[in-house]
Amino acid sequence: MKQILAEILTIGDEILYGQITDTNSQWISSELDQLGIKVVRKTTVGDTEEAILGAFAEAEARADMVLITGGLGPTNDDLTMPMLAQYFDSEIVMNESVLTHVKHFFESRGRTFTELNKRQALAPKAAEVLHNELGTAPGTWYEKNGKVFVSMPGVPHEMKNLMKTLVLPKLASFFQTPVIYHKLIKTVGIGESFLADKIKDWEESLPEHISLAYLPSVGQVKLRLTAIGDNREHLKKDVQELIDELMPLAGSYIYGYDNTTLEEAVGQLLKAKGKTIALAESCSGGYVQHKITTIAGSSEYFQGGVVPYHNNHKVNLLGVKPATLEVHGAVSEACVKEMAEGARKLFNADIGASSSGIAGPGGGSEEKPVGTVWIAFADGKETITKKLQLTQNRLLNIELTQISVLNLVRKSLSR
C-alpha cells in the first residue's frame, strides 16, 4: 500500500514571533498518524502573500494533502482565504449559509454584528465549505489532481472539532485509509523499563496488525495499542483479548483507559465501594485535595481535608502524639499513620490518607535527605504506609507525592 503523505502549514506572525505556542500541529500530526497518514513536514510562515503562496506550492509538490491552520480572521492581515482563492484561481463569494451562522453566532452572544464580521462568510468558489459550529471562520476543502488542501481556523477547540467531525472522516474516505483502532492503557506505580520487562513475552507475541507504544509521563506510563484492519468491531475485539492477556501480568498497575485520569479512577472506585475519604497533607500541601476536587461530583465521596503544615496542627487537629513527633519526627512512618487515622476521624470519613516529607530544597539531613516522603492509608481496620525516596526538585516531589497518595488509595481499595 502506498504511504499517504501530509504537510501541515501554520500561518501567522504571532507564532513566528513566539507570542503563542503552536499546539495545533502536534495534535493534527498525532491524529493523522492514527489514520496511518505520514506527516513529512511542518511549516510556519508569516502573514505575507509571497510566503503563503510559496509554501502552498512547495507543500503540494511533496505531499498528498496540505492541512492549513490560521490566518482566517476578518482583518486585512488575515490572508489565508484570498491566497487560497488566488492559488486555486477562483473568485471569492459570499456563502449564505455561513453568513446566517455568523450572524446568529454574534447575535446569540449579544455581540454586535458588523460589516467586518460579514467578511467571515467569504470563501473561494472552488472550495467546499466546512461548517464551523464553534466559531465564525469556516473550514474549506479543495481537491486538485488527486491531492487535497484543507484550511481550518487556528483557534484550537474550533480546529479540533472541525477535524474530528468533518476533516478526518473526509480524508479517510478520499484516501481510502485503513480502519485504525487505538486503546490507551494507563498505568501508575511502575517505571517504563520495569513494565517493559514484565510484559516482554506478551509484547513479543502481539499479532502483525497490532503495535504497542510506551508513552511515559511524570509518575505514570501509558501503553498505546494500535490495531490496523478493515473492521472496527473486529479490531476492538482483538485489542480487548490482548488486554485480557495483559491483566495477569500488569493488571495491578492499570488504573484506567483512554481519557480516564488517576483522580477520576480513584473517585469511581470510592463511589463503587460506597466509601468516603478525607486527607491530611503536609508534604503535598493540598495538591491531592485539589486533584480530587477537579472531578465533577467529587463531593459524593470527598469529605474534606487538612494541610497541617506546622507540627502543632498535626497534634491539635489530627491527634498525632507529641511523643511520635519527638521520637520519630514529622517525616516518619509513625507520624503519617497517625495523620491518616486522624483525618478519618476528624472528617468522619471511611478512609483517611496522608503525606509528610521533605520537598526541598531545604530541610534535608543525612538521615532524611530532601526527597524523603512517607504516605499512609487508613480504613479503620488497617493502616498501610509507604516510604518514597524522590528527587532534589521541590515541584517534582510534590507532584510525585500526589500521584503516590492517589495510587496508594487505589491499590488499597482494590485489594
Add this chain to the structure above:
Amino acid sequence: MKQILAEILTIGDEILYGQITDTNSQWISSELDQLGIKVVRKTTVGDTEEAILGAFAEAEARADMVLITGGLGPTNDDLTMPMLAQYFDSEIVMNESVLTHVKHFFESRGRTFTELNKRQALAPKAAEVLHNELGTAPGTWYEKNGKVFVSMPGVPHEMKNLMKTLVLPKLASFFQTPVIYHKLIKTVGIGESFLADKIKDWEESLPEHISLAYLPSVGQVKLRLTAIGDNREHLKKDVQELIDELMPLAGSYIYGYDNTTLEEAVGQLLKAKGKTIALAESCSGGYVQHKITTIAGSSEYFQGGVVPYHNNHKVNLLGVKPATLEVHGAVSEACVKEMAEGARKLFNADIGASSSGIAGPGGGSEEKPVGTVWIAFADGKETITKKLQLTQNRLLNIELTQISVLNLVRKSLSR
C-alpha cells in the same frame, strides 16, 4: 537599519508524528524577537537526508541565520551532524575537548561510556564547537557568505542554556544587533481592555525607543516593555522611569516583575509584614494551599488550612454557625466571612482566607448559578469579602478562584 532574518529548523520524526510537542521553536522565536531579529519561517522535517539537505538550502536562500535543533543523538537515525558536514563540504573529526567532557559526563553519573557514546564527540571540521555543559551533544556554529548556521541539541534545557550563554551573545555580536532591554510588569485583578483604558495616555506617551505588549493569561495580564538602544544601563533607567509613572495609574494591580509569580509575591508580602496565614477552601478545594506550598520556604508564613467540602465540617472545624448555613447557604458572604475567621483561629494564624462557590457543572440555581463564588480575608480586626461571577467551566472556575483569593490577600495586606 536592515532587518535581520532568521529561520528555525527542527529535525526529528518524533515531532512530525506528534509524539512530542516542539516547545523549543517558540522559545527561540521569542528570544530572537527580543534581539530585534525577525523569524520568517519555522520548519520541521524528519530524519531523512534529502529532507534535511533541502531544508538547509531553502532556509539559507531566505534568511541571514538558520537555527537548527534536534537530530544530534549518537545513533544512525540522527543525521544532523553528517548532513551539516556534507552541506559545508567538510570532513567529520573527533573533537578531543568534547570527548573528554562526554567521558566525564557519563563517568561522573556512574554510567558506562561506550563506543557509541564516543560518536557524540564527532563534529564537522568547518564548525566552531559550542560546549554543551548540561549534556553530551555539542552545539556547532558555521559561517558562510555573511550568513550563520547554528546546530543545537533538541533537549530543551540543554538548548536554552547553550542559547543564553553562547549563541545569543555570538549572534548579537556577529550581526551587531542593538542592545535590547525587557521588563515584564505583572498585573492581576483587571481585564486587558480595562487596563489598556486606564493606561492609555501613558502608553501613547511612550518614547520611540520603547514599545509595549499586552500578554494576557487566565486571570492575569502581563505588560512587556521593550527598550532598544546602545546602552543597557540607560535603557534600564528609562524603563524604570516609565514604571514610576505607571504606578499611580495601575500600581494597585501590579504584583511583581519578570519571573515573580502571584503566590511568590503574596509570600514575600507576608514575610515582609511578619504575618502568618491559614486557609479554608471549599470551592477552590485546596488549590490555594497547593500554590502557596510550591514556594520553597513557605512554612515560614503558611500555618496550614482545611478543605471543609461538606457543610458539617464548616460548622465543626471552623465554627460557621448552623443558622448562617440555613439562612444564607454555604455560598454566601456570611459563610465565607465565618470560614476566614474560623481558619485564623483554628490555625492560630494572623490572617485567614476562604472560598465557597459553585464550581459546576452541577449545583447551580437561578439565584446562585454555576460560577457564583464568595471569597474572604480576615485579619482579626476586619473581614473583607468579595463576590465573583465566573464561568460555566469547572476547572477555569477553580483556577480563577485560586487567583482571586491570593489577590484578595495581596490587596488587603498592601493597604
